[in-house]
Amino acid sequence: MTTKYILGIDGGSQSSKVVIFDTDGRVVCQAVEDLQPMYTPAPGVAEHPGDDLYDSIVAAASRAMAAFPGDPGDIVGVGLCTIRCCRALTRADGTLAEPVQSWMDRRLSVNYVHNNPEVAHVTTASGYLMGRLTGQLVDTVANYIGPWPVDVRTWDWFSDPSVFDSFDIDRSMLYRLQLPGEVGGVVSEAFAASTGIPAGIPVVHTANDKAAEALGAGLRDETTGLVSLGTYIAGMVVGRDYVESPRSFFTNFASEPYRYIYESGGIRRGMWTVSWLRDLLGSEVSDGARSSGISAEEHLNRLAASVPPGSDGLMCLLDWLAPPDKPHRKGAFIGFDERHGVAHMYRSILEGIAYSMKRAMTAMEDELGIRVERLVLSGGGSASDLCMQIFADVFAIPVLRNEVRDAAGLGAAICVAVACGIDATFDEAAQRMVRRADTFYPDPSTARLYEELGSVYADIRDHTDPLLERTHRILSNQREK
Numbered sequence: 001m002t003t004k005y006i007l008g009i010d011g012g013s014q015s016s017k018v019v020i021f022d023t024d025g026r027v028v029c030q031a032v033e034d035l036q037p038m039y040t041p042a043p044g045v046a047e048h049p050g051d052d053l054y055d056s057i058v059a060a061a062s063r064a065m066a067a068f069p070g071d072p073g074d075i076v077g078v079g080l081c082t083i084r085c086c087r088a089l090t091r092a093d094g095t096l097a098e099p100v101q102s103w104m105d106r107r108l109s110v111n112y113v114h115n116n117p118e119v120a121h122v123t124t125a126s127g128y129l130m131g132r133l134t135g136q137l138v139d140t141v142a143n144y145i146g147p148w149p150v151d152v153r154t155w156d157w158f159s160d161p162s163v164f165d166s167f168d169i170d171r172s173m174l175y176r177l178q179l180p181g182e183v184g185g186v187v188s189e190a191f192a193a194s195t196g197i198p199a200g201i202p203v204v205h206t207a208n209d210k211a212a213e214a215l216g217a218g219l220r221d222e223t224t225g226l227v228s229l230g231t232y233i234a235g236m237v238v239g240r241d242y243v244e245s246p247r248s249f250f251t252n253f254a255s256e257p258y259r260y261i262y263e264s265g266g267i268r269r270g271m272w273t274v275s276w277l278r279d280l281l282g283s284e285v286s287d288g289a290r291s292s293g294i295s296a297e298e299h300l301n302r303l304a305a306s307v308p309p310g311s312d313g314l315m316c317l318l319d320w321l322a323p324p325d326k327p328h329r330k331g332a333f334i335g336f337d338e339r340h341g342v343a344h345m346y347r348s349i350l351e352g353i354a355y356s357m358k359r360a361m362t363a364m365e366d367e368l369g370i371r372v373e374r375l376v377l378s379g380g381g382s383a384s385d386l387c388m389q390i391f392a393d394v395f396a397i398p399v400l401r402n403e404v405r406d407a408a409g410l411g412a413a414i415c416v417a418v419a420c421g422i423d424a425t426f427d428e429a430a431q432r433m434v435r436r437a438d439t440f441y442p443d444p445s446t447a448r449l450y451e452e453l454g455s456v457y458a459d460i461r462d463h464t465d466p467l468l469e470r471t472h473r474i475l476s477n478q479r480e481k
Helices: 052-067 125-134 161-165 189-195 209-217 270-281 283-292 296-305 342-368 385-395 407-419 426-433 444-480
Strands: 005-011 015-022 027-034 075-082 088-090 121-123 138-140 176-178 183-186 202-208 224-229 234-239 249-253 260-264 315-317 332-334 374-379 399-402 436-440
Touching (some): 015 052, 052 125, 121 125, 125 138, 138 202, 209 224, 296 385
Parallel strands (some): 075 202, 374 399
Antiparallel strands (some): 224 234, 234 260
């Protein structure tokens, strides 16, 4: 039989990735295009410059297709997964009237205000990009988190006019909603000409990027958890019920109709902090990596592997992007002495990420009345054996690494497999396409050490917050003068 292929698009916060899989979920080829730096002209404003979300997909898809060794005619479908919590304002033809508002933009926390006559429609990043790829103004309901008139139980716009009208948006401005695993349209002639992807093949809806990642990581029941190591780090488990007003997590649409993701509190600039340290150190890291013939990240991992657990007392607070309700918070390293260097700083960042996510996941488990028995790590950080082992020791449970580590693209491919009839159900597709690669088991003595240090870490902000609040107030007053 002729091998068939699926193309998965994963539009993230820092880059757009395009992966071509065979229908068993194995990577055939892939390409990544970095996004431009966020445009932040004023406090609270964060926009993707120009048409960067679309242009980066075109660039990545073009390179992936150029590297594809098979027959493009054997690609059966495209799965579209994009960044969540963005707002796209489009003209009647589906092109952008304004730059896409990022999830970091404070305007996303309130209802849309119509003050630009060019704007005909208000949608998400996935709706905008589906329109550009297919010409169809449709969107996945599973990317509508935040100030949208969506009923999370019916997976549709609110039917009660009074509730719908409270969102201050005309229904005619909204795209038509569809479910994950449904076909939104077919590849347009224009997108085909720009990328080499064959025109006329179906483009399939997924959900938001974190939900697609959960599907691609193989989360099928509440005994398996996921920590997504991306720009925004989040912990997740799956469920079948919508939980209203939880205290320690929020309920998100899954990338499968009428299922949900329970998502813990997270870290707003998580793995970005690793990139920050790498770039800050510059040649100190790059020269060492070059001399060893390895990447800068692997060079840092090798250095940090020689540092004992606990980083000789150095701890890292990961508040490089403060939450809106606590603008005073800042990132910090605490506990320097003469022993500490680059390796300690790097390891303390990884340990701080693990401490933070352990506390957040435990709070969610306690509230849901469940206990995660194994943890999957996905994203770039999962490539690090050191990071995997730190998580195993901090969580004190087995930690799994899959063959496909950037799981959102695989989640998109699973949606295509269902939509195109390759598999009858999401369970069948996930079981066939998701494969485990490695398992890291906790070391009992290190796990006990991390449990004690984690309790210290949990108390640090009680002491730093009052000091940082005073500093924030002084500097805010100075700026107002």
